[in-house]
Amino acid sequence: MRLLIVEDNAELSRLLATGLLAAGYAADIVGNVAEARDALRSVTYAAMILDLGLPDGDGLTVLSELRRKMDPLPVLVLTARGGLQDRVSGLRSGADDYLAKPFALEELVARLEAILRRPGQLLGSSLNLANLVYDTESRQIFIDGAPHVFSSRETSVLEILLRRQGRVVPKKNVEDHIFGLSGEVASNAVEVYVSRLRKLLAEHNARIMIHTIRGVGYMMAEAK
Numbered sequence: 001m002r003l004l005i006v007e008d009n010a011e012l013s014r015l016l017a018t019g020l021l022a023a024g025y026a027a028d029i030v031g032n033v034a035e036a037r038d039a040l041r042s043v044t045y046a047a048m049i050l051d052l053g054l055p056d057g058d059g060l061t062v063l064s065e066l067r068r069k070m071d072p073l074p075v076l077v078l079t080a081r082g083g084l085q086d087r088v089s090g091l092r093s094g095a096d097d098y099l100a101k102p103f104a105l106e107e108l109v110a111r112l113e114a115i116l117r118r119p120g121q122l123l124g125s126s127l128n129l130a131n132l133v134y135d136t137e138s139r140q141i142f143i144d145g146a147p148h149v150f151s152s153r154e155t156s157v158l159e160i161l162l163r164r165q166g167r168v169v170p171k172k173n174v175e176d177h178i179f180g181l182s183g184e185v186a187s188n189a190v191e192v193y194v195s196r197l198r199k200l201l202a203e204h205n206a207r208i209m210i211h212t213i214r215g216v217g218y219m220m221a222e223a224k
């Protein structure tokens with residue numbers, strides 16, 4: 001199995017590579033964000049060990065880019081920044097596990113083996129359909145990899161239809177999801193937001209259709 005180590009401390013990465021080789025893993029070493037991108041483009045790795053503080057940027061950018069492309073590569077984040085906040089943002093960006101420096105090599109190998117046993121199970125939560133990915137944490141929408149932020153109500157419509165893609169969602173459910181259970185809602189409000197969402201999706205070339213099921217509700221599906 002071939003691993004990628006992204007770490008700018010040359011001594012640490014050499015130690016890691018040696019230790020991993022003893023455990024049966026071959027590892028390539030790169031020292032910055034640009035090299036990591038190149039390596040990931042040219043080689044299919046079994047997992048990546050990713051330092052966060054890199055000379056040309058934050059390791060989390062590499063991770064976010066991967067997850068945006070729905071790449072399930074197992075990633076173990078390694079960092080000196082061991083605070084709770086970093087841990088949370090690391091996991092939200094789609095890391096499979098997190099290890100704060102300093103650590104014992106045995107622990108790294110054990111954690112790596114654990115994430116290799118459950119590939120593809122991302123901790124970040126995203127929904128996807130055709131060329132669209134929706135990140136439920138940040139409420140960001142990616143179409144062909146490009147990020148977009150829609151207004152809050154259009155995003156709510158997108159989310160409920162995307163969660164039940166291929167199934168009919170009753171109009172009342174869409175309405176409750178957008179407006180909550182309180183307050184007066186204009187009778188055509190759902191139609192208005194669905195129509196705005198359709199327009200936004202079309203403008204950004206999302207290959208997605210929102211079908212109106214007359215008298216019932218809406219269904220989201222990939223455009224044929």
Ligand code: CA
Nearest residue numbers: 008051053054
């Ligand atoms: Ca570093």
